[in-house]
Amino acid sequence: MQKQYDYVIVGAGSAGCVLADRLSESGEHQVLLLEAGGTDKSIFIQMPTALSYPMNTEKYAWQFETVEEQGLDGRQLHCPRGKVLGGSSSINGMVYVRGHACDFDEWQEQGAKGWNYQSCLPYFRRAETWRGGADLYRGGNGPLGTCDGNEMALNPLYQAFIDAGKEAGYPETDDYNGFQQEGFGAMHMTVDKGVRASTSNAYLSRAKKRSNFTLIKKVTVQRVILDGKKAVGVEFEKSGNVQQCFTNREVILSAGSIGSVQLLQLSGIGPKTVLENAGIKVNHALDGVGQNLQDHLEVYFQYHCKKPITLNSKLGLFSKGLIGTEWILTRKGLGATNHFESCAFIRSREGLKWPNIQYHFLPAAMRYDGKVAFDGHGFQVHVGPNKPESRGSVEVISSNPNDKPRIEFNYISTEQDKQDWRDCIRLTREILSQPAMDGFRGEEIQPSIEVSSDEAIDAWVKENVESAYHPSCTCKMGADDDPMAVLNEYCQVRGVENLRVVDSSIFPTIPNGNLNAPTIMVAERAADMILGKPLEQAKNTPVWIAPNWQEMQRMHPPKRELDSRA
Numbered sequence: 001m002q003k004q005y006d007y008v009i010v011g012a013g014s015a016g017c018v019l020a021d022r023l024s025e026s027g028e029h030q031v032l033l034l035e036a037g038g039t040d041k042s043i044f045i046q047m048p049t050a051l052s053y054p055m056n057t058e059k060y061a062w063q064f065e066t067v068e069e070q071g072l073d074g075r076q077l078h079c080p081r082g083k084v085l086g087g088s089s090s091i092n093g094m095v096y097v098r099g100h101a102c103d104f105d106e107w108q109e110q111g112a113k114g115w116n117y118q119s120c121l122p123y124f125r126r127a128e129t130w131r132g133g134a135d136l137y138r139g140g141n142g143p144l145g146t147c148d149g150n151e152m153a154l155n156p157l158y159q160a161f162i163d164a165g166k167e168a169g170y171p172e173t174d175d176y177n178g179f180q181q182e183g184f185g186a187m188h189m190t191v192d193k194g195v196r197a198s199t200s201n202a203y204l205s206r207a208k209k210r211s212n213f214t215l216i217k218k219v220t221v222q223r224v225i226l227d228g229k230k231a232v233g234v235e236f237e238k239s240g241n242v243q244q245c246f247t248n249r250e251v252i253l254s255a256g257s258i259g260s261v262q263l264l265q266l267s268g269i270g271p272k273t274v275l276e277n278a279g280i281k282v283n284h285a286l287d288g289v290g291q292n293l294q295d296h297l298e299v300y301f302q303y304h305c306k307k308p309i310t311l312n313s314k315l316g317l318f319s320k321g322l323i324g325t326e327w328i329l330t331r332k333g334l335g336a337t338n339h340f341e342s343c344a345f346i347r348s349r350e351g352l353k354w355p356n357i358q359y360h361f362l363p364a365a366m367r368y369d370g371k372v373a374f375d376g377h378g379f380q381v382h383v384g385p386n387k388p389e390s391r392g393s394v395e396v397i398s399s400n401p402n403d404k405p406r407i408e409f410n411y412i413s414t415e416q417d418k419q420d421w422r423d424c425i426r427l428t429r430e431i432l433s434q435p436a437m438d439g440f441r442g443e444e445i446q447p448s449i450e451v452s453s454d455e456a457i458d459a460w461v462k463e464n465v466e467s468a469y470h471p472s473c474t475c476k477m478g479a480d481d482d483p484m485a486v487l488n489e490y491c492q493v494r495g496v497e498n499l500r501v502v503d504s505s506i507f508p509t510i511p512n513g514n515l516n517a518p519t520i521m522v523a524e525r526a527a528d529m530i531l532g533k534p535l536e537q538a539k540n541t542p543v544w545i546a547p548n549w550q551e552m553q554r555m556h557p558p559k560r561e562l563d564s565r566a
Contacts, residue, residue, distance in 0.1 A: 005032040005214070006249045007530070008234055010221050010263065012037075013087020014516050015503040015523035016254035017199035018127075021143070021206050022527035024213040031207070032214045032245060034221055034236055036062075036259075037084035040200050045090050047327050048191050049335045054091040055469075060084040061091050064258060064407055071390070071412035077467045079407055081256050085217070086200030088256065089516055092469070094196055094338045095360065096146045096188040098124055099511025099518050100181045100345070101543040102354040110508035111479030113489040114535070117543065122536035123524040124177075124517065129192075136541050137178035143202040144520060145192025149337040155309060156440075157363040157379055158186075158342040163436035165344050169554040170431075171546075176345055180544035181512070182355050187343035190516065194331030199520065222401045224251055224267040224499060226283055231499035237401075250498045250530065254523070257471045257505035258394055261290040262405050264475070264486075265396040269496060274395045284495050288484035292476050293392035294510040295409050296358075296468035298384035299461065301428050302365045304442030305377040311339060311364035312377050339364065340382075344431075345512065348385065348423040350553045353545060355512055356387040357424055365445060378445060383428050384468060385420035386512040388412075394474050409471075412461070421461045422454055434560055470515045475505040491526050502526040 007023050009016050012035035024031040037060065040046075044053040045060065054060040061080040068074040082088035101117035108116040125139035131147040134140025165184030166172055173183035190197040207213045218238065225233040225244060233246035253260040264270055268283030270290060275282050305312075311334075313319065327335025339362055345355035365378025392409035412418055425447065432441065451460045475493075478485025486493060487506055493499040504519045511518050528535055546555070 002030075002214075003244070004246050004248060005030045006247065007031045007252060008245060008247045008250075009033045009252045009254055010234060011035065011087060011253065011255035011259060011503065012085050012200065012204060012215070013082055013254060013256055013503065014089040014199050014519040015526075017086060017089075017202075017204040017207075018520055018523035019252060019254060019502060019527055019530075020213065020215075021203035022524070023530060024207050024210050027210065027212055029249075030212050030214075032216070033207075034219050034234070035085060035215070035217050036220060037082070038217050040085040040090045040198065043324070043328075045084070045086075045198070046195050047324065047335050048094055048189070048194075048196055048338050049323060049327070051091075051093055051338055054084070055080050062258070064404055067406060067408045069409060069411050071410060072462050072465065075462070077409075077411075079258070079467060079471060080469060081258055081471075085204060086198035088469070089190070089198040090196070090200055092516055093340065093514070094189045094191055095340055095514045096177065096190050096517050097358075097513030098177045098521070099513040100354040102545075103509070103511035107477070107508050110476075111482050111485060112477035112508050113479070115477065115489065118538040118541065119535065120521055120525065121538040121541055123521045126536075127520050127524050135178070137175065143206065144190060144199075145197045145202065146188055147191055148186045148188050149191070149341040155341075155363045157305070157309065158361060160436045160440055161342050161344075161361045161381070164431050164434035167434040167436055167559040168431045169556045169558045170344065170346055171555055176343070177517075179542065181345050182347070182544065182546060184344040185342065187340050187360065189338050189340070191336060191338070194327065194336035220401055221255070221263060222266065224253075224263060224269075226267065226496070229284060229495060230497040247498065250500060252530070253499070253501045254503045256503050257293070257474045258405065258407065260501050260503055260505045261394040261474045262396055262401070264289050264493070264501075266399065266401055269493065278396045278398050280396070280399050286486060286494060288476060288478075288486040290394040290474050291391070291484055292473045292508075293394055293407070293409055293471060294388060294390075294473040295392075295411070296384055296386055296470040296510065297388070297411060297465045298382045298468045299464050299466070300365075300380045300382055300446065301432065302378055302380040302445040303432065304365075304445060305379050305440050306442050307440055308377050309363070310377040310379055311362075312366070346427065347546070347549065347553055348420055348427065350549070350551055353549050356385055356420065357383065357427070358386050358513060359383050359428075378442075379440070381428060381432070382468070383424060384465070385417070385424055387510070388417050388420075389414040390417050407471075411465070418458060422457045425451070425457045425461070430558060430561075434558065468514075470510065472504040472510050472515055473507045475501045476508045477506050478508060490529050500526070500530070
């Protein structure tokens with residue numbers, strides 16, 4: 001390998017693959033991409049229905065764990081991160097959610113100048129080829145293929161869930177990634193012609209054909225090499241040999257909200273106390289590195305199903321074999337979907353301008369690892385509040401890059417977070433008790449109808465909640481006068497030349513939705529910044545906000561009232 005490059009990118013994940021493609025596109029620049037993992041050429045990654053496998057393997061994911069979380073009575077939660085080409089876009093649930101327009105306006109309000117919705121929308125569009133074609137909101141010729149699965153045709157439960165939402169007083173939305181996020185509708189996925197649309201497939205496959213692009217896999221990046229307050233290269237270990245490579249222009253960290261923090265801190269960039277406790281020389285004190293950690297939590301609301309129409313009958317080896325065979329031969333059928341084909345975004349209380357609760361509907365009752373939850377048929381919704389107040393941290397514990405960092409989210413540590421969960425459980429039960437579900441809904445498996453008081457809900461949530469695997473916000477962009485802002489609005493590390501971070505760690509606040517889509521958008525926009533191109537701006541594209549949001553939690557009263565306290 002040569003030793004000198006224009007751009008050195010660390011991490012071939014949701015952002016790194018985008019940057020690798022865009023920065024090498026013109027042929028003018030020598031681009032190096034370093035990745036800790038190996039190839040993504042596995043049926044378990046490429047076949048959408050197999051999504052539970054790669055996330056739970058050492059081969060494809062960093063198997064991080066949190067510390068004992070006090071807000072969860074000391075439970076430690078699993079926090080896997082992609083360690084393979086495509087990063088977490090190769091191991092995730094393939095759900096395509098951009099977030100609400102107000103999430104990005106909130107970024108700008110928090111000091112990320114120029115990152116409002118109208119500035120981000122052109123980059124969502126640039127990234128995407130939406131199966132329904134281009135419009136004001138959706139892209140028609142981008143690398144990332146997105147679709148609405150099997151258009152819900154395969155199972156009547158998908159539509160029943162949407163109908164129940166309307167009966168409960170919520171709107172229906174034709175496209176939650178377009179004009180109106182709020183409401184019930186079909187869910188979209190990063191699946192292209194039946195295959196997972198990871199950033200490895202969508203972007204990196206193009207870059208790999210170029211002579212000015214170099215990819216090195218299975219490396220452990222140990223630190224950014226600094227010359228005073230200037231990044232000049234990176235040091236990495238491959239096959240037992242420590243090597244260095246250097247950059248003429250920039251080092252870009254795209255190792256994710258855990259990995260990018262770890263690398264900055266290993267390089268002596270971070271909070272002085274954290275670095276000194278880990279025995280690392282302080283090269284540049286920056287208090288915000290690893291702070292502001294945010295995540296989404298979710299629970300599974302499960303019911304028995306009266307009709308034998310759910311995926312629970314498809315979990316045996318024989319059925320899985322048939323599904324896999326059909327997918328291998330045709331790229332169609334149940335193998336070509338993540339099975340989350342309807343969803344919802346609602347507000348948990350009046351006075352909220354935009355939704356803070358998200359639903360993924362699944363016509364099966366199972367565990368996240370794909371195992372059967374019980375005998376018979378069932379369905380479930382994955383649900384949780386998406387705008388938590390709780391903030392956590394990521395901190396290295398030593399100067400050894402192989403030591404896993406200390407991860408603490410401080411889950412459900414505020415009174416509002418607790419109340420959001422109580423509202424969430426009650427509203428969900430009310431929605432699933434609407435007439436549209438009567439023909440399908442058997443008894444409630446979990447939480448179970450006994451879980452109804454504040455105390456019972458609090459206890460059940462603590463015991464059963466899981467991470468939705470959306471760690472973010474640990475190297476946030478912010479204003480010059482914000483001492484906790486790690487980056488300026490150009491994703492440049494404050495006080496260090498030629499060093500940027502581009503991944504989900506740069507978000508000031510977590511969006512209302514899954515993180516893959518906004519991470520890809522961030523990388524598309526950052527690529528223009530890095531190349532010095534003029535930034536695109538949308539033309540005041542309209543966005544739907546509930547007209548009665550200050551006074552009402554929903555559009556109209558539900559058909560069937562429960563004790564929702566909403």
